[in-house]
Amino acid sequence: MPKHIARFLGLLILVIVGAVGLRYLFVAHSYYKYGSYRADSVTEISALPVQVAPSSYYQSFYPDIFATWTGGVHKAVQCVVCHGPLKVGATPKLDKPQNITELCTTCHAAFPGRPKSQPQVVVLKHAGRQVCLNCHNPHSPLLTSEGKSIVEDESEAAPGSDDFNMADASAVAAAPAKKKAPVGNVVAGQKKSLLCLTCHGLGNVIRGNNAGPNLGAQTAEHIALELRKFQSGKRPSVVMGPVANGLSSDEINDLAAYFATSATNKR
Amino acid sequence: MEQLFDVQQYIGWVYPNETVFPWGVLIVVYPYLTGLVAGAFTVSSLYQVFGIERLKPVAHFALLASLCMMLFVPSPLLLHLGHPERAFNAILTPHTTSAMAMFSFAAMFYVFLLAIETWFVFRKYIVEQAQIRTGIMGLAYRVMTLGSYDVSERAMRADRKWIFALAILGIPGAHGLHGYVGFLFGSVKAREWWSSDLMPPIFLFSAIISGTALLNVLYVLSCWFRRVKVDILCLKTMAYSLWGFLMFALLLEGVEIVCLMYRGREGIDMIMQYITGPAYYPFLILQLAIGAGVPILILSFVFWRGITGNALVTAILISSALVMMEVFMMRWNVVIGGQEISKTGKGLLTYAMEYHGKEGVFAAASVLIMPMLLLLVVLRILPPWEDGKASH
Amino acid sequence: MEDEIDKDKLVGRREILGMLGKTGAAIAALLGGGEVAQAVVAQAQASETPAGAVTADPGPVPGYDWTKHKYAFGVDATRCIGCLRCAVAGKLENNVAFDPHHFRTWVERYGTVDGGETLIDSQNDEGNIKAAGRPDNYRFDDRYADANVTKAFFVPKLCNHCTRPACVQVCPTGATYKTEDGAVLIDHEYCIGCRYCIQACPYGARFFNEEKQVTDKCTWCYHRITKGLNPACVEVCPASARIFGDLKAPQSAIKDFIRDNRIQVLRPDTGNGPNVFYIGIDKEVL
Numbered sequence: 001m002p003k004h005i006a007r008f009l010g011l012l013i014l015v016i017v018g019a020v021g022l023r024y025l026f027v028a029h030s031y032y033k034y035g036s037y038r039a040d041s042v043t044e045i046s047a048l049p050v051q052v053a054p055s056s057y058y059q060s061f062y063p064d065i066f067a068t069w070t071g072g073v074h075k076a077v078q079c080v081v082c083h084g085p086l087k088v089g090a091t092p093k094l095d096k097p098q099n100i101t102e103l104c105t106t107c108h109a110a111f112p113g114r115p116k117s118q119p120q121v122v123v124l125k126h127a128g129r130q131v132c133l134n135c136h137n138p139h140s141p142l143l144t145s146e147g148k149s150i151v152e153d154e155s156e157a158a159p160g161s162d163d164f165n166m167a168d169a170s171a172v173a174a175a176p177a178k179k180k181a182p183v184g185n186v187v188a189g190q191k192k193s194l195l196c197l198t199c200h201g202l203g204n205v206i207r208g209n210n211a212g213p214n215l216g217a218q219t220a221e222h223i224a225l226e227l228r229k230f231q232s233g234k235r236p237s238v239v240m241g242p243v244a245n246g247l248s249s250d251e252i253n254d255l256a257a258y259f260a261t262s263a264t265n266k267r
Numbered sequence: 268m269e270q271l272f273d274v275q276q277y278i279g280w281v282y283p284n285e286t287v288f289p290w291g292v293l294i295v296v297y298p299y300l301t302g303l304v305a306g307a308f309t310v311s312s313l314y315q316v317f318g319i320e321r322l323k324p325v326a327h328f329a330l331l332a333s334l335c336m337m338l339f340v341p342s343p344l345l346l347h348l349g350h351p352e353r354a355f356n357a358i359l360t361p362h363t364t365s366a367m368a369m370f371s372f373a374a375m376f377y378v379f380l381l382a383i384e385t386w387f388v389f390r391k392y393i394v395e396q397a398q399i400r401t402g403i404m405g406l407a408y409r410v411m412t413l414g415s416y417d418v419s420e421r422a423m424r425a426d427r428k429w430i431f432a433l434a435i436l437g438i439p440g441a442h443g444l445h446g447y448v449g450f451l452f453g454s455v456k457a458r459e460w461w462s463s464d465l466m467p468p469i470f471l472f473s474a475i476i477s478g479t480a481l482l483n484v485l486y487v488l489s490c491w492f493r494r495v496k497v498d499i500l501c502l503k504t505m506a507y508s509l510w511g512f513l514m515f516a517l518l519l520e521g522v523e524i525v526c527l528m529y530r531g532r533e534g535i536d537m538i539m540q541y542i543t544g545p546a547y548y549p550f551l552i553l554q555l556a557i558g559a560g561v562p563i564l565i566l567s568f569v570f571w572r573g574i575t576g577n578a579l580v581t582a583i584l585i586s587s588a589l590v591m592m593e594v595f596m597m598r599w600n601v602v603i604g605g606q607e608i609s610k611t612g613k614g615l616l617t618y619a620m621e622y623h624g625k626e627g628v629f630a631a632a633s634v635l636i637m638p639m640l641l642l643l644v645v646l647r648i649l650p651p652w653e654d655g656k657a658s659h
Numbered sequence: 660m661e662d663e664i665d666k667d668k669l670v671g672r673r674e675i676l677g678m679l680g681k682t683g684a685a686i687a688a689l690l691g692g693g694e695v696a697q698a699v700v701a702q703a704q705a706s707e708t709p710a711g712a713v714t715a716d717p718g719p720v721p722g723y724d725w726t727k728h729k730y731a732f733g734v735d736a737t738r739c740i741g742c743l744r745c746a747v748a749g750k751l752e753n754n755v756a757f758d759p760h761h762f763r764t765w766v767e768r769y770g771t772v773d774g775g776e777t778l779i780d781s782q783n784d785e786g787n788i789k790a791a792g793r794p795d796n797y798r799f800d801d802r803y804a805d806a807n808v809t810k811a812f813f814v815p816k817l818c819n820h821c822t823r824p825a826c827v828q829v830c831p832t833g834a835t836y837k838t839e840d841g842a843v844l845i846d847h848e849y850c851i852g853c854r855y856c857i858q859a860c861p862y863g864a865r866f867f868n869e870e871k872q873v874t875d876k877c878t879w880c881y882h883r884i885t886k887g888l889n890p891a892c893v894e895v896c897p898a899s900a901r902i903f904g905d906l907k908a909p910q911s912a913i914k915d916f917i918r919d920n921r922i923q924v925l926r927p928d929t930g931n932g933p934n935v936f937y938i939g940i941d942k943e944v945l
Contacts, residue, residue: 046881
């Protein structure tokens with residue numbers, strides 16, 4: 001073999017050996033541990049800080065508000081939604097929302113595309129110039145007693161608003177003192193409820209065909225009231241009218257009691 | 268604050284994350300450059316392997332041009348990367364399923380092959396210079412000889428064998444390299460505009476025509492600079508192969524677009540709207556009509572009429588320039604076009620070119636000019652001309 | 660009634676306590692909480708792996724066995740109210756730029772007016788950007804207020820964490836990969852920023868993080884789920900439209916979701932094998 005070719009081959013081998021050696025030196029040590037990636041990166045990613053805290057984190061700091069919140073219909077709306085990211089400290093101070101109307105309408109403005117089960121309002125029709133917090137406690141937004149009196153004052157003046165019957169619902173729910181709360185039998189209600197589930201589903205437990213609103217997270221008072229309104233024709237409905245007409249007063253109470261149990265309300 | 272990204276305008280419905288283009292004009296330049304490499308190498312191997320003696324005047328020149336451009340192929344990629352300092356990760360720990368990682372090995376192999384073949388081809392000249400020259404250049408030549416001044420007939424015979432073997436190896440090397448670039452796009456199933464089995468051959472043939480066209484232009488220019496007569500036979504042979512490969516490339520591009528339209532899968536409405544709308548000039552007019560159709564007509568005409576002399580040179584020069592433009596537009600329409608048609612198949616985006624910055628037009632243009640400047644330098648170190656004189 | 664209420668409270672308390680046992684303590688530990696909290700975490704994890712059982716390599720996450728989990732995600736589009744708290748939470752939790760062009764998760768609105776063509780818009784839409792008013796907020800505008808809407812619905816989107824992810828296939832360095840428990844992650848210290856994966860994703864789930872110069876996308880909040888928490892978007896969803904869970908757990912929300920519904924995935928024809936399951940989406944959704 002001519003000298004120059006021998007030298008060239010030697011040089012080539014040197015380069016290849018050098019490259020393999022350098023590669024051995026530079027490959028990240030955890031790279032091939034589990035596959036073609038750096039195993040350490042999984043550790044690094046899993047150690048990133050949590051910013052959106054679960055609401056339970058705040059329970060010990062704000063026990064009263066926490067109790068109001070878990071007892072109300074807003075319990076599916078976590079603290080972070082309105083109050084911002086996790087605050088660290090002895091007593092974490094949460095952000096106070098700046099623009100309340102903007103915040104509430106984020107979820108409750110009437111919108112094509114929002115499912116029927118979502119309470120929606122056209123703000124001007126629903127509240128005029130009233131601020132949301134005049135009538136609602138954000139942690140448990142069914143009507144407060146001040147709200148109730150405002151609604152009573154105004155309901156005479158402007159009857160028959162066509163938005164979601166939220167005012168109605170909350171007015172009644174907030175006034176259990178006036179009307180006697182229905183007392184029903186949960187077991188009997190459960191038996192009777194099979195008919196309802198087809199359309200309404202049952203919280204997260206059973207999903208209906210979405211023809212009707214979700215009955216989970218409703219109070220017993222509200223369900224009983226609405227069923228009676230269907231019965232009397234005060235709330236006309238082709239579907240619910242005949243259904244309600246077939247129910248006795250006890251059966252209505254049973255159903256209401258059943259739908260208000262925690263099993264159906266579970267998130 | 269410096270703006271970190273450009274948001275592109277769109278119509279219809281595009282995914283929110285799609286409004287920032289991942290790939291810009293640099294990624295257009297990159298396959299264009301590899302295409303020129305592969306094409307120039309093809310011309311050199313037509314002489315080295317297939318023994319087409321008429322191409323002898325440009326064979327070594329083609330090899331040098333190929334090497335110079337290949338050395339700059341990584342530059343548009345490195346400019347584009349978010350973390351160029353980590354680029355070696357792709358070679359240290361290549362992901363075996365990734366076309367891009369495997370591609371870097373193919374490219375590395377090919378750079379070595381080109382450098383080695385060039386060394387063998389110019390060894391005799393290097394040894395001569397090492398004995399004559401002094402100073403820094405003399406030292407450089409002496410290093411390049413690897414300490415052996417053996418230019419005996421036996422050594423030269425061994426060299427020729429090596430050159431032949433390397434040239435043969437280089438054909439799948441160069442063409443595989445560029446077919447691979449086509450695969451890089453053709454394998455992306457998320458984009459209907461790219462996802463095609465014909466992408467690798469389309470890239471390959473357009474690579475060959477772009478390289479041949481570039482050599483036509485460079486050869487004529489070099490003859491003018493050197494005040495030498497253009498070797499008409501050589502130029503005509505290159506023009507013939509340009510014509511043949513151009514026909515093939517145009518056919519493949521046509522078949523691809525017809526198949527795409529005829530298949531008419533989801534999103535075809537948007538693609539039709541794109542072709543007849545924003546892509547009308549860059550695709551139908553510049554790429555297919557002026558870039559491919561006109562050169563075919565010009566070349567056919569001069570061959571048919573047997574035109575020769577300066578008229579032939581001018582005709583070939585014009586068609587070659589047009590072909591280079593068509594291939595650039597083809598790269599543009601693939602890379603930018605693919606991103607202008609939304610993945611949703613329900614919207615179109617408009618790419619607004621950036622001018623400054625590391626991914627702008629100026630960066631892209633310098634990436635294209637740099638190899639030519641390097642070629643000028645290399646031509647002085649290793650003159651490829653038969654008379655053995657440097658290019659001045 | 661009184662009894663009912665009491666029962667309610669008890670159950671609620673128990674649920675919360677259960678939640679606290681694992682997640683709350685994990686958070687406390689995370690925040691540098693005391694030894695007690697750490698002990699609780701250790702306890703929770705001890706109960707996960709039976710004592711004495713010789714397990715295979717539990718994976719690279721300390722105190723967590725990734726061979727014992729396989730995650731999946733469910734989206735009930737019929738429940739989505741389009742409030743976009745998920746999009747905000749995804750950015751907040753993972754330090755994503757607050758602009759309308761980089762999303763770990765987003766929501767699309769599909770609307771049909773007078774039975775015509777389906778119109779789709781999302782957070783990159785001019786009208787919606789205007790409705791949000793400021794860069795750190797997202798909101799759908801009320802464009803259909805006066806129109807005769809024949810059909811409208813919202814669809815939340817996120818990374819599908821596919822079984823055969825096209826993005827992982829094309830990554831040249833192995834900077835993106837699929838973990839044992841089903842998440843597709845990105846190694847921000849190893850990514851070279853070539854953006855090939857952004858091209859390869861048929862769902863548009865990936866984006867380029869210009870600040871870090873690497874690709875970014877939804878990780879199902881891997882740092883949360885390995886601690887037993889839900890991903891941030893699931894945590895904040897007020898409509899329970901997002902369901903997350905472990906397919907290997909004896910009982911989980913996602914198992915119920917898959918069992919009780921006829922589920923769909925997006926673009927099954929790509930062969931990616933998505934692991935985000937949808938119900939209530941329409942033919943236009945892809």
